[in-house]
């Protein structure tokens with residue numbers, strides 16, 4: 001198979017490149033390095049099955065020859081990143097998705113959209129099933145990401161229904177593991193780097209808000225199974241183990257064996273109070289559920305952060 005991965009130098013994107021290269025597939029990675037990183041793809045550059053094109057996917061995507069599948073992962077994806085790049089986030093979710101779908105249509109390729117639990121906004125239904133339409137503030141600071149992804153889903157369904165493109169939509173919940181950018185501003189990179197450096201660990205609000213963290217290897221397996229399936233309606237992918245932000249901050253401090261204390265900072269606007277995926281559809285349709293528990297996942301993630309955080 002020849003696979004195109006937009007955002008292939010990002011956190012999840014680079015793990016997908018690795019996974020498909022290991023499967024013996026031919027991978028073309030597109031990235032403009034706004035939030036993706038060269039280090040993430042360096043190990044693949046000598047692989048003859050790997051090709052890198054530096055480009056902004058909001059511009060016409062020209063890939064010669066056949067393409068079997070396109071995985072559209074390009075987008076700033078952490079709250080800090082999409083607040084820093086609001087217009088680029090809106091453009092890659094809308095124009096970038098349009099270009100990637102156009103490529104899928106031209107090549108007769110399968111298309112998988114990286115969507116997000118953010119389409120549910122600050123949810124009023126818990127846990128969140130795919131049938132929930134969400135509770136999003138379009139004009140709040142997170143609206144640039146949430147609405148871009150909601151638009152991307154609508155565009156994907158339109159190409160599916162109108163042009164018959166073979167599409168998949170993954171609603172990805174919080175995912176963590178090696179290759180996360182230390183400075184992406186997300187909870188776990190912040191907590192690990194602060195704990196390793198013995199600095200105060202910054203908990204936003206009172207830390208009672210919840211998230212459910214999925215280890216990257218489980219996520220990659222879920223995405224690969226979704227790509228292989230025939231399911232064009234959205235599918236939630238994530239880990240069901242819900243935990244408060246304060247509790248996971250404490251788990252990280254304990255794991256690292258750090259003297260760091262918690263430092264409570266104001267809660268960002270529209271920060272979802274709860275988040276947990278209902279993964280019954282993924283279980284039924286893909287026979288998938290996460291296997292790596294949080295303790296094991298955090299240990300592997302710590303091993304990575306130890307190598308990249310300067311003490």
Ligand code: UDP
Nearest residue numbers: 079185186187188190202203204209245271
């Ligand atoms: N958070 C925190 N301290 C930090 C970074 C994040 O308490 O240094 C909180 C954030 O307010 C949110 C949760 O951790 O409630 C997860 O944030 P993240 O940026 O990882 O992603 P989100 O799930 O909000 O998209």
